[in-house]
Amino acid sequence: MDANAIVEAVRGRPDVWISAFGADELRERAEQVDPRLPLAGMPFAVKDNIDVAGLPTTAGCPDFAYLPERNAPVVQRLVEAGAIVVGKTNLDQFATGLTGARSPYGAPESVFGGGLISGGSSSGSAVAVADGTVAFALGTDTAGSGRVPAALNGIVGIKPTRGLLSTLGVVPACRSLDCVSIFARDVPTADRVMRVARGRVREDPWSREGCRPLLAEPRIGVPEALDFFGDAGQEKAFARFGCDVTVDVGPLLEAGDLLYRGPWVAERLADLDDFLQAHPESVLPVTRAVLETGHGFTAVDAFRAQHRLQELRNAADRMWERIDVLALPTIGTTFTHSEIGEDLIGHNLTLGRYTQFANLLDLAAVTVPNGFTADGRPASITLFGPAFSDDTLALLARSLPVDNSLTLAVVGLHLSGEPRNGELLDRGATLVGVARTAPCYRLYHLPSGAPGLVRSEAGESIEIELWQMPATEVGSFLAGIAAPLSLGRVALDDGTEVTGFLCEAYAAAGAPDITASGGWRNYRARGATT
Incomplete structure (x- = not known):
């Protein structure tokens, strides 16, 4: 203990x-x-x-x-x-x-x-x-x-x-x-x-x-x-x-x-x-x-x-x-x-x-x-x-x-190969595959170095990954997520919703808008750093 x-x-x-x-x-x-x-x-x-x-x-x-x-x-x-x-x-x-x-x-x-x-x-x-x-x-x-x-x-x-x-x-x-x-x-x-x-x-x-x-x-x-x-x-x-x-x-x-x-x-x-x-x-x-x-x-x-x-x-x-x-x-x-x-x-x-x-x-x-x-x-x-x-x-x-498992949408640092992906693997989560959100989100590069996904009427479709996590591990995973990020409902381009990372809108004010990249991995591939 x-x-x-x-x-x-x-x-x-x-x-x-x-x-x-x-x-x-x-x-x-x-x-x-x-x-x-x-x-x-x-x-x-x-x-x-x-x-x-x-x-x-x-x-x-x-x-x-x-x-x-x-x-x-x-x-x-x-x-x-x-x-x-x-x-x-x-x-x-x-x-x-x-x-x-x-x-x-x-x-x-x-x-x-x-x-x-x-x-x-x-x-x-x-x-x-x-x-x-x-x-x-x-x-x-x-x-x-x-x-x-x-x-x-x-x-x-x-x-x-x-x-x-x-x-x-x-x-x-x-x-x-x-x-x-x-x-x-x-x-x-x-x-x-x-x-x-x-x-x-x-x-x-x-x-x-x-x-x-x-x-x-x-x-x-x-x-x-x-x-x-x-x-x-x-x-x-x-x-x-x-x-x-x-x-x-x-x-x-x-x-x-x-x-x-x-x-x-x-x-x-x-x-x-x-x-x-x-x-x-x-x-x-x-x-x-x-x-x-x-x-x-x-x-x-x-x-x-x-x-x-x-x-x-x-x-x-x-x-x-x-x-x-x-x-x-x-x-x-x-x-x-x-x-x-x-x-x-x-x-x-x-x-x-x-x-x-x-x-x-x-x-x-x-x-x-x-x-x-x-x-x-x-x-x-x-x-x-x-x-x-x-x-x-x-x-x-x-x-x-x-x-008893939960489908979880991850956007940035928890993606495969990213610095915090181990937090998923350590909890027995398995990768389902790559997906895209519905065209109602904008993506920002937050001062913390992480991306922030914000729902917006002027949004676009963003690439994400879907992971399957044992429900008993979700609580401890959530406890490690610091504001302004939290778990909420993320709409996918196939009309369904899953639980995933979202960012409070206030935190995106003044942060670089990286929506045009189509996703965190593409943004990183173009030479951006955390």
């Missing part, structure tokens, strides 16, 4: 990290770890609604912050297994939301760039794993907060059976439904962390144990019909997951509607109403609006909803007579930050359509990447099973044959 590199990465992402330990303390803890422990020396992040001794717990609200005296039991188990807490990560305030855009500490972007949201509420935890800063992270998951961010950042998310990981020392969102979730870049790591973290905690009234027989060849089902909200790319990605058994998921989706449109919203007030009443100005307007809807439900509403939920559970139980595992797209579509801003509540509900029923119906879930859409957006699958089927889901998730 390189403590200095980790601390530098943390300081560079204030939108991802709320607080962290210093390099000296991280080194000291690393030196004290017994190398024989199962998680020896593995750095990890903790969502800032879970207690870590020595760091404040804010739940995404500075005025709510308190300093815990001890680690939450789930954190303590990981520490005792040799893992090293780096710090606390950003979240949608009070874990209310699935966008990652509801925090006074900033709104992280997905590691895939292009303005794509990170997902929430466990936004910082997912990004910290995806960008390679930590080996794994803890989040929480009430409506999908441990799965939606995993989907949008191309990583694995485990939402265990309720109570399998203790929620003692976790700021409640909806206490009867809350779960601690796990993020990692691959299933074996996530499963290893899960096995260390799970187990009954006597002081936790919601903690429980249980298991089901491990199924080596589970019966897998998919929905009879799905809504992808007009997103043909996500629909095509899910269609790659072939399955002969179809089931009606209508009862599951109706159960999910109860979470935010029914009286379970009022349960959030059971723990937060006093603070909300005393400090209304401390809570973001969108968070306050969601929480205050809880005042509109009566005890009669609550019992009616419980009765309906029991009927829906019965319908779900009949589904499990035909299948052992249900596969669903984690999200039906993706959103950019600007799109989320157009409909804060409605788009949040869309993101939770295929996640928010899980805890109400007492299901276990594992989210895994499922490649990318044609325009470079991440796709994902979530495997569901009845309570305590966690081991079967993890075993199945390890075996899924997904093409």
Whole structure:
């Protein structure tokens, strides 16, 4: 573990990290770890609604912050297994939301760039794993907060059976439904962390144990019909997951509607109403609006909803007579930050359509990447099973044959033979071939010596290279890209879009316009130097 590199990465992402330990303390803890422990020396992040001794717990609200005296039991188990807490990560305030855009500490972007949201509420935890800063992270998951961010950042998310990981020392969102979730870049790591973290905690009234027989060849089902909200790319990605058994998921989706449109919203007030009443100005307007809807439900509403939920559970139980595992797209579509801003509540509900029923119906879930859409957006699958089927889901998730790589357009110093090409090769990227952009870009020779590709109405077609990079390496690659360069959507001359290098327009002011060369390699061949 390189403590200095980790601390530098943390300081560079204030939108991802709320607080962290210093390099000296991280080194000291690393030196004290017994190398024989199962998680020896593995750095990890903790969502800032879970207690870590020595760091404040804010739940995404500075005025709510308190300093815990001890680690939450789930954190303590990981520490005792040799893992090293780096710090606390950003979240949608009070874990209310699935966008990652509801925090006074900033709104992280997905590691895939292009303005794509990170997902929430466990936004910082997912990004910290995806960008390679930590080996794994803890989040929480009430409506999908441990799965939606995993989907949008191309990583694995485990939402265990309720109570399998203790929620003692976790700021409640909806206490009867809350779960601690796990993020990692691959299933074996996530499963290893899960096995260390799970187990009954006597002081936790919601903690429980249980298991089901491990199924080596589970019966897998998919929905009879799905809504992808007009997103043909996500629909095509899910269609790659072939399955002969179809089931009606209508009862599951109706159960999910109860979470935010029914009286379970009022349960959030059971723990937060006093603070909300005393400090209304401390809570973001969108968070306050969601929480205050809880005042509109009566005890009669609550019992009616419980009765309906029991009927829906019965319908779900009949589904499990035909299948052992249900596969669903984690999200039906993706959103950019600007799109989320157009409909804060409605788009949040869309993101939770295929996640928010899980805890109400007492299901276990594992989210895994499922490649990318044609325009470079991440796709994902979530495997569901009845309570305590966690081991079967993890075993199945390890075996899924997904093409989890990203097509990346490079413009200049990362081209074959150029000085930074090794950063691609070191991450297992392979060259697909030479291509050209659509005629809507201009190329500039920046003062840094690198080229900058800027979208322009008066643009031309520029030569680029396309590389295929493992999705798990994209985050660490992105972390090494300095402003004004970033990853975004690059339009190609065949009408498709891929993820690639773009330059902010301000940086091109006064820089030599080298568009006429047709590309960086041609420009260099004419005698230009970096």
